[in-house]
Amino acid sequence: MPTTWSRRSFLGRSTLGAAALAGGQLVSFPGAIASNAMLNYGPASGIAKLNANENPYGPSPAAITAMLDATKKGAYYIGDSLTRLKDMIAERNNLTRDHIDLSSGSSGVLTYLALEKLQQGKVLGPDLVWDTTTKSALRHGRGELKRIAKTVDLSVDLDALYDAITPDVSMVQICNPNNPTAIMSDPAALREFCIKASKKCTVLVDEAYNEITDDPEANSMVDLINEGHDVYVAKTFSKIYGMAGLRVGYMMAAPEKIESMMRYGLGNYSMNQAGVAAAVASYNDFDFLNYSKSRIIEARQMINEAARTHGLKPAPSQTSFVFIDLGDLNAETFRQEMAKRSILIRGIYQDYTHWSRVSTGLLPDVERFVNALPEVLDVMGA
Ligand SMILES: Cc1ncc(COP(=O)(O)O)c(C=O)c1O
Structure with a gap:
């Protein structure tokens, strides 16, 4: 020995x-x-994975090199790279590092904020929004969600949301573009809403898919933070950066708000060295980001076109997935029929029994969805 x-x-x-x-x-x-x-770190061979809004083109080559660099000398607890990433995010958004909290995916910071705000009152939102983190915060037994009715075209009804901000509401939660509907609110209308609503309660805008929209800068509400409004903006490296499994996300808000929210988190202990190294390396890798975005848009067009060709109605998407109105067809049966062909898509959301969400993915996988569509519709009696 x-x-x-x-x-x-x-x-x-x-x-x-x-x-x-x-x-x-x-x-x-x-x-x-x-x-x-043998382990499958991604989809098993033969599976077309179009169910989780991942970007299969990532992480960027620079991110992969950085992860190796970050760990080959030993996997030390994280240090300088956290500050570096915060500074890079701050620089791009005209903020300071104190305006930013990082976490393991944006799910972390979204949960911390929900934990804080649910202590203070109800969290208001549209009836169909990505609120997984708010619901998990609810399991701690405090607070309540308040939902407004859906609009006919599934867009977020900002006027109705504003009217629903009663004194017992501590926060209104918007996801823009929204998941799973894929629809984006008009930026001017959303801006006006955020300014008005934040006088009554906190406004959270989850911008997980902002970089995929036609004009990310104009569509972001981040500048409202510097204008002094009670607005929080969440973003993630899981989508356009192709780092879903590497778990890096962040919240931006006024420093005192970030400090208060951070009491609900784990701080640096929730962060992993490899993920942050990848985030630093790819944050400004515009060649990679533009490449990913162009492939995502191409895939989105393929899904839209196929749906329309077969008489289905896709909601207008500004993101990496399409929410399709199946008419009379049941979305769970549709999902199962696609799954029989090794094509994974999402099934029913709440009472949206005839809407199906299909993520963009590798182009050959999207092509499989497109080619399977007529057969599946036929089997379902469409
Ligand atoms: C709108 C939205 N926000 C946040 C998340 C959480 O992502 P992550 O924790 O990977 O950053 C997701 C994941 O799908 C999402 O769709």
């Missing part, structure tokens, strides 16, 4: 199986599950 450790001697022993120290001795547990057995 060597008394001094070297990385090589440890790695040599670990090939015998998982190792642990017992009574000062290194013992080995030859596991039944081999760590080098």
